[in-house]
Amino acid sequence: MNQNQLDTLFLNGILVDSSIKDAEVQDFEDLLTKLKERKISFLDSGVLNALYDGEQSNSDCYVEVIKNYEGETSSGKPADWVAYFNDRFNRLRDLLLLKDNSGITSISNIKSMPQGADIKTIAMLSNISISPIKKYTVFDMEDNTGSYRGILTSQNSDLLADQVVLIKGRKFKDAVFIKDIVYPDIQVRDSKPKDIEDSYVLFLSDIHVGSKLFVKDAAELFMKWINQEVSEYSSIAKLVKFIVISGDLVDGIGVYPNQEKELEIKDLREQYEAFYKLFDRIPKNIKLLISQGNHDATHIAEPQPKLDPNFASPVYKLVNAVFLSNPYQVNLVVGSSKTNLLSYHGFSIPYYADTISKYNKMDPQDIEEIMKLHLKSRHLAPTHGSSQVVPLKRDYLVIDETPDIYATGHIHKALVSKYKETILINSSCWQYQTSYQKKYGMNPDIAKVPIVNLRDKSYMMLDFLGEKVQAVKP
Ligand SMILES: [Fe+2]
Numbered sequence: 429m430n431q432n433q434l435d436t437l438f439l440n441g442i443l444v445d446s447s448i449k450d451a452e453v454q455d456f457e458d459l460l461t462k463l464k465e466r467k468i469s470f471l472d473s474g475v476l477n478a479l480y481d482g483e484q485s486n487s488d489c490y491v492e493v494i495k496n497y498e499g500e501t502s503s504g505k506p507a508d509w510v511a512y513f514n515d516r517f518n519r520l521r522d523l524l525l526l527k528d529n530s531g532i533t534s535i536s537n538i539k540s541m542p543q544g545a546d547i548k549t550i551a552m553l554s555n556i557s558i559s560p561i562k563k564y565t566v567f568d569m570e571d572n573t574g575s576y577r578g579i580l581t582s583q584n585s586d587l588l589a590d591q592v593v594l595i596k597g598r599k600f601k602d603a604v605f606i607k608d609i610v611y612p613d614i615q616v617r618d619s620k621p622k623d624i625e626d627s628y629v630l631f632l633s634d635i636h637v638g639s640k641l642f643v644k645d646a647a648e649l650f651m652k653w654i655n656q657e658v659s660e661y662s663s664i665a666k667l668v669k670f671i672v673i674s675g676d677l678v679d680g681i682g683v684y685p686n687q688e689k690e691l692e693i694k695d696l697r698e699q700y701e702a703f704y705k706l707f708d709r710i711p712k713n714i715k716l717l718i719s720q721g722n723h724d725a726t727h728i729a730e731p732q733p734k735l736d737p738n739f740a741s742p743v744y745k746l747v748n749a750v751f752l753s754n755p756y757q758v759n760l761v762v763g764s765s766k767t768n769l770l771s772y773h774g775f776s777i778p779y780y781a782d783t784i785s786k787y788n789k790m791d792p793q794d795i796e797e798i799m800k801l802h803l804k805s806r807h808l809a810p811t812h813g814s815s816q817v818v819p820l821k822r823d824y825l826v827i828d829e830t831p832d833i834y835a836t837g838h839i840h841k842a843l844v845s846k847y848k849e850t851i852l853i854n855s856s857c858w859q860y861q862t863s864y865q866k867k868y869g870m871n872p873d874i875a876k877v878p879i880v881n882l883r884d885k886s887y888m889m890l891d892f893l894g895e896k897v898q899a900v901k902p
């Protein structure tokens with residue numbers, strides 16, 4: 429890039445990383461237009477790669493971004509929270525209206541309706557409790573016109589505070605007795621095999637580079653496997669097109685009490701340098717989708733913007749990486765086929781394990797049920813407080829589109845399953861049990877890699893913890 433071009437970027441309020449100075453840009457005006465359109469104010473090699481990733485004519489595999497948080501900010505004032513909740517409510521209500529839009533009444537109208545009237549309304553739920561004697565589920569239903577009491581004559585652990593649902597019932601005294609609850613829920617995706625060759629996507633997360641407990645031997649075996657240097661399952665390694673890395677790339681600094689005793693690398697930049705050196709060994713024809721978790725160099729409130737280049741600059745040297753927010757939604761494109769992927773680090777999952785007693789063992793089946801709750805609610809953290817959030821005008825945790833694959837991490841458990849036609853994945857970890865996990869009785873699944881074939885959505889899991897690569901039951 430020449431001095432004139434660098435000056436033009438600067439005059440347009442775009443800061444430039446040193447990694448970009450030697451980059452060759454074919455069409456500078458086009459680049460400038462793209463940067464302005466996407467409100468990008470910091471340009472480095474990672475951003476440049478991501479901008480042109482969908483346009484590489486020499487590759488029929490690329491990433492098409494559907495939803496990605498670009499870092500807009502909020503002042504966190506009460507009005508921002510109101511706008512944030514209104515956006516969430518309105519978008520989830522619109523999804524419910526697609527299922528049933530006849531005879532919907534607003535909450536304020538219920539008051540003037542006669543006793544015994546049939547009621548159909550869309551509401552956000554709050555103050556959910558179980559009545560002590562009859563064990564009824566009692567809650568408040570709210571929309572932007574008012575609030576009314578709802579009573580369900582059974583217990584239902586799928587009802588979550590701040591969830592938006594369609595309610596059918598009958599008015600009796602000062603409450604609506606519920607007959608049916610409709611969740612926004614996902615649709616059934618097309619599951620017909622695509623007209624492409626076998627093409628694989630791997631799911632990694634929670635690498636925790638920098639920890640003394642990082643499983644170096646397993647990572648070494650994985651790198652040999654992906655480079656087809658070991659014979660087991662090398663026919664799959666050869667056909668890998670994408671690797672999804674859903675957060676906790678490094679162990680970070682000061683994330684949990686006494687973490688420093690378990691750190692081998694005590695500098696955040698050096699942790700990312702070690703991550704870069706490891707992942708630079710992955711063949712460059714494989715696209716890496718990189719997003720972050722609570723151990724990484726961004727703020728913890730969600731949505732999290734892509735990795736902070738000030739701390740994670742080494743990772744931006746990975747020329748085959750696409751840097752994304754947490755959460756994000758993309759299409760993995762192979763030739764004429766598109767696979768819709770939703771990735772979320774999974775920070776809200778432990779909240780539901782803590783508050784819904786039947787899930788509190790947090791084994792893979794519990795995590796699967798919590799992931800289904802996310803999809804049924806069409807929200808990645810339905811209850812306010814289940815994760816920290818930035819009150820933006822748009823709630824990035826609403827699941828607008830039904831994904832083919834919903835991938836999480838954070839829990840350090842391995843899981844591949846299916847809900848309707850959507851594949852659920854939790855992608856294990858690359859770190860032995862920490863003192864923190866020991867204290868809370870959490871036993872991690874280590875170095876297990878869920879794999880999905882984009883051709884027919886079949887899946888499997890490979891285990892890299894032993895001497896040899898082995899297939900294990902998902
Ligand atoms: Fe983690």
Ligand SMILES: [Fe+2]
Nearest residue numbers: 676721722838
């Ligand atoms: Fe995490």
